[in-house]
Amino acid sequence: MDKKDIILIHGTDYKNMAKRVLEQANVAEDIGDRNKKVALKPNLVTAKAPSGGATTHSELLAGAIEYLQENGFCDITIMEGSWVGDQTKYAFQAAGYDKVCRQYNIPFVDLQKDSSTEYLAAGMKIRLCDQAAAVDYMINMPVLKGHCQTVITCALKNNKGVIPNSEKRRFHTLGLHKPIAHLNTIARNDFILVDNICGDLDFEEGGNPVVMNRVLGLKDPVLCDAFVCDCMGYSVEDVPYIPLAESLGVGSSDVSNANLIYLNSPTEAEGQFVMTRRVESLARYTAPKDACSACYGSLIYALNRLNDTGMLNKKLPPVAVGQGYQGQDGEIGIGRCTSCFQNSLEGCPPKGAEITQFLMEHWKEKR
Ligand code: SF4
Missing domain, CATH: 3.40.50.11440 (LarA, N-terminal domain)
Incomplete structure (x- = not known):
């Protein structure tokens, strides 16, 4: 190796x-x-x-x-x-x-x-x-x-x-x-x-x-x-x-x-997410549909970073993530499963740093 x-x-x-x-x-x-x-x-x-x-x-x-x-x-x-x-x-x-x-x-x-x-x-x-x-x-x-x-x-x-x-x-x-x-x-x-x-x-x-x-x-x-x-x-x-x-x-x-x-493939780790209250508060900014754990987890890490910078607020549209979005359109999503969305970040799964950057850019005007 x-x-x-x-x-x-x-x-x-x-x-x-x-x-x-x-x-x-x-x-x-x-x-x-x-x-x-x-x-x-x-x-x-x-x-x-x-x-x-x-x-x-x-x-x-x-x-x-x-x-x-x-x-x-x-x-x-x-x-x-x-x-x-x-x-x-x-x-x-x-x-x-x-x-x-x-x-x-x-x-x-x-x-x-x-x-x-x-x-x-x-x-x-x-x-x-x-x-x-x-x-x-x-x-x-x-x-x-x-x-x-x-x-x-x-x-x-x-x-x-x-x-x-x-x-x-x-x-x-x-x-x-x-x-x-x-x-x-x-x-x-x-x-x-x-x-x-x-x-x-x-x-x-x-x-x-x-x-x-x-x-x-x-x-x-x-x-x-x-x-x-x-x-x-x-x-x-x-x-x-x-x-x-x-x-x-x-x-x-x-x-x-x-x-x-x-x-x-990350699809081998789909499943339910057991969340603490803290993680749940970040998950409010997401819209998961059959999301792989690695994709969803990366999104939670990115949202935590954005929370640290004071960027999260209730007006933001939820971020779509998951295989359930394949072929569908929508406003904003992460991962190749949301590639038909108006704003989508490629990757399978994308990394936390990439998601942080992507959301910062797309949420700038929503704040
Ligand atoms: S883009 Fe995300 S949800 Fe879609 S298959 Fe890849 S890891 Fe899973």
Whole structure:
């Protein structure tokens, strides 16, 4: 797999989606020797079920473990350290990882309890947990979601889980961006399997999940986070640790040259949207008809951005989205299914940043 590749799969059979992404990327070949120590690093920031939008779904761990075991790997570990305010052991149970570990006979390492060693990370001293540093191949499994301080969080920031609590506290005193970028010069990012199932709108600890029903696979954590900015309607300049990590040689933020590999169509993830009141208030500006999760979720992210800029108001015509609009006309819609509309944004699905731009232009005169 090339570092420019971004693998995307849609659906609701999360376990098999994870397996298909790893197969497509040929991760077994990338790891090589079957005796190598392989670890899965999910996001267990807090003790909440993944449906809340904060933590990695256990089905993705199950899929990754099945894939690795079927390919002859036997030294597999799940490891993570929750944020300072929570104990990993409770988060481990709340996310259902105890069942996964029992079913596949896989150990879990609580990195909050691990020893650590100081390393020089591109000129900055940073302590890494010893068991994380001893891994030969790390599969970083972040949740694509918003964050109240860093705007977005995904691959680069997920590596805060492999440092001790004392370092997490120090990172906050240093403003997060610089230490996160430097951390990624020493933390492993051998493969990134992104949980883009229902990450939160703007909080790391969840509460307002946006259903996307999508899983991504990448090799480059900088490209990953730059792509997340596009999906959620931000630019990389809004998230200083991304260009900083790029300048330290961690990866490339050039999404325009990325190679998108779709393993199926977004239509495989149609469905009902369970909304919190906050998401529902944004959904008032939409008119969905058989919308795919990825299209509808992208629209919600874009509306959230427009809400931040004070652009939303009751006079705006609702934005059509969904397969039910194919061949129909109307005022404004997003996605190729609304291509017959007076104003339509192409894409299947279009990204949050594109939708934000499109709605800004078309709603300008309506305000
Ligand atoms: S454009 Fe249509 S088919 Fe494509 S993702 Fe949107 S709703 Fe689904």
